[in-house]
Amino acid sequence: MADRRFFTLAGSFQLGQLAEVTGSTLSDLSRASVLVTDVAPLDTAEKTHLSFLDNKKYVESFRTTNAGACFVRPDLATYAPAATICLTNKNPYKAYALAAQMFYPAGKPISSRASSAIIDASATIGVDCEIEGGVIIGPYVKIGNRCRIQAQAVIRQGVEIGDDCDIGPHVTITHALIGSKVRLHHGVCIGRQGFGFAIDPAGFVAVPQLGRVIIESDVEIGANTTIDRGAGPDTVIGQGTRIDNLVQIGHNVKIGKYCVIVAQVGISGSTQIGDGVMLGGQAGIAGHIKIGSGAKIAAQSGIMRDIPAGAEYMGSPAVPIRQSMKQTAMLAKLVTKKKGNEE
């Protein structure tokens, strides 16, 4: 049960309703009117709780769960304990997500403006926005409806933000146009002047960074992530893309739609990333290269050349993932052999 100090439970739901909303099939249709009172992980769920099995690693927890009901893939439903009603679904994690959103709906902004917020008279703020203490909103800023601008966020001149956005505490946004349903977490820095300077024996000469950051709708950006504005072209984050904490995105980078960029990834300037690309944690991408749509880059990889669409790469410098695994295996073997010869 989620801690009541932090979460508000929206009520109990019948299994039939949960199956319908999530597109799942009840293993026992006669139980459609059974009420479940909450969601919970497999190992702590109780009789009236709804859980889920997504990762095969946790089949053992599923076998022994006390959960009254459980989302599960059809092929794994056979491992269910007798007392657990299955809601089978090809994507049980998505089904759980939808159900959990029913039990714990996201809070809405509470229309208000803290007296300590400083909002320029020329800024336009939509209806039902919540603006917290210490927020600073500059001239000609436009903010849509139902936005939450959290404590101490700084939004600079001319920035535009769509509807239903959540701008976290300690965020800075400058030189940026932001779509709707965008969520920026704590400490994000959008639109900093990029790392651009000409190298000269007499020192470095700053190159004015004259582009913007364009963030399309439904993008989420994790805490303390930094996205520099373009040097002339724009930096672009495509619709629906999810970016984790502590990621660095350089100037002029274009990221496609529905990409997943895990924590601590770094993407150097002017690189182009297609749609649906997955970048594992701490991967580093050199500048001025292209990564095709659907490519998957393993954690800690170093990408120095273009990557074709759909390819899977690993290592630093990265090679196709099968080759990377062979290299790793071979290196291990060579060392073992050598040891054999020596002894």
Next chain:
Amino acid sequence: MADRRFFTLAGSFQLGQLAEVTGSTLSDLSRASVLVTDVAPLDTAEKTHLSFLDNKKYVESFRTTNAGACFVRPDLATYAPAATICLTNKNPYKAYALAAQMFYPAGKPISSRASSAIIDASATIGVDCEIEGGVIIGPYVKIGNRCRIQAQAVIRQGVEIGDDCDIGPHVTITHALIGSKVRLHHGVCIGRQGFGFAIDPAGFVAVPQLGRVIIESDVEIGANTTIDRGAGPDTVIGQGTRIDNLVQIGHNVKIGKYCVIVAQVGISGSTQIGDGVMLGGQAGIAGHIKIGSGAKIAAQSGIMRDIPAGAEYMGSPAVPIRQSMKQTAMLAKLVTKKKGNEE
């Protein structure tokens, strides 16, 4: 001598007292009443200063130091200059730490509340707390005694913090229970909704993150580090653990007691780390794995599988450290050989 603009010296101390407090042995007991006026590094220490030798790399600086007294391991005391009195100790760095704390004791919070702090009426604040400008404290927050809540920190609804904590500037804390003597540095983000969503052809579906962050007592967390709250289970940081700057800790991660986690490490979701584990800088740990107590992971390692207790691993993907060194050596040799053949 520490810069008087930033540090306040608490006074001179006799060698005898310093030896007693730190559990050290004076090389010349007749000098127990000699006063030392300050601590200083070996190469800048003067006649009335106390220094320390911890790293063998600096034996040469020890031989030529002007320090009047010095903490040193018994076996290295023979390198002392004639004018330097030795305080021998098996752990000279710890002895120095205790002595330096005498000369420069940590400041205490000054009981106060800045007028610009916004504290919800339902929050409970202990005695002798210092609450700086711009701080925002939400409903039902509980803060213990003698805490320092630094400028612009944001503490959200229901968060509980024990006694003697120091919450740095620009910190955000949400969905978290925090023990006593916890120190969070600038920009730390505790309790963000983790990177959890179901992948679906129609986009990503957010998975409500219903867990908390539990931080046990005496934990220290470096600047701009991010710790996501659990998805259902909690994210837990065990007692006494030290976390450096810019570290990322994913949802559901459990970290044991007295671990050392160096800067820029990333730990993926649901991974479990035992007690006394050391993670070198920039190491990356995959999700859903276990690292046994006492394991040591070298800097930049990539950990993709469970690591047994006490093991030492290195490389990406990581292997036992001896094997890693052999692989490195062999690779170097193979390239040299090949070069020989070619010429």
Next chain:
Amino acid sequence: MADRRFFTLAGSFQLGQLAEVTGSTLSDLSRASVLVTDVAPLDTAEKTHLSFLDNKKYVESFRTTNAGACFVRPDLATYAPAATICLTNKNPYKAYALAAQMFYPAGKPISSRASSAIIDASATIGVDCEIEGGVIIGPYVKIGNRCRIQAQAVIRQGVEIGDDCDIGPHVTITHALIGSKVRLHHGVCIGRQGFGFAIDPAGFVAVPQLGRVIIESDVEIGANTTIDRGAGPDTVIGQGTRIDNLVQIGHNVKIGKYCVIVAQVGISGSTQIGDGVMLGGQAGIAGHIKIGSGAKIAAQSGIMRDIPAGAEYMGSPAVPIRQSMKQTAMLAKLVTKKKGNEE
């Protein structure tokens, strides 16, 4: 054309004036009085715009550009379209930088103090400084002339800052002396107590960190970067050095003049880096080592030993760059061979 919401164009300039200021040679001296109205990238530039070609990768964009004028290296000028006037220069990127600074000069601080800024009565602030909302300036702080202290920045007791500095939003500075023309971006943390403690069976013992951070003039530090103060000696960042976002610099580190440190680099305690060193993104440098002046370290490298001046290293653990490339090639070859044998 730069977005007028964010940028203010300072006017048109004649080619002759632009050639003179940037030290370039006009390909057609009869065109010296032609006016250009703006700067723009090659592929979006129009007839009255000035562009530049710096990276050979973009020669094709140069061949087909509509730019009226373009900075270019003498040897690449032959690829210019007939309608494009060339301004040849050995360093066209620097020439472009200087020209772009004419079209878009950096804004100056607007002398002002926000009413919500809290400035200690003992602090000294120079003339023509701009101090934004939420800023906190502690006792005995000294700030020079024409500085911009952006929203919510926290500057602690005794800190000194020279003239013409720009301190970004959400920055914290403590125990630091900062030169002139220094730019700190959003969320930077300067002077945190470093990661210093003695390891002891009974827990960790904090070692008071008694040094400072010294930042020389004309240094730029990227968003959310963290620089710890010295433990006894100081942490020093040399004149003109450029540091990108999310970089970690440990206590006692000395960095020379005019270094370039790319995003997400980590430098461990007490390491010394010479002048003009380049550290690629995500590189990690161990503690207590020396990197000679002019060395170049590739992205993601792991440096565990001293690096001679001028050397180029790559890999983790790093080796000279030619050796690293050979190792990579050989590993690829060995795997291919093995595959051949198996089939």
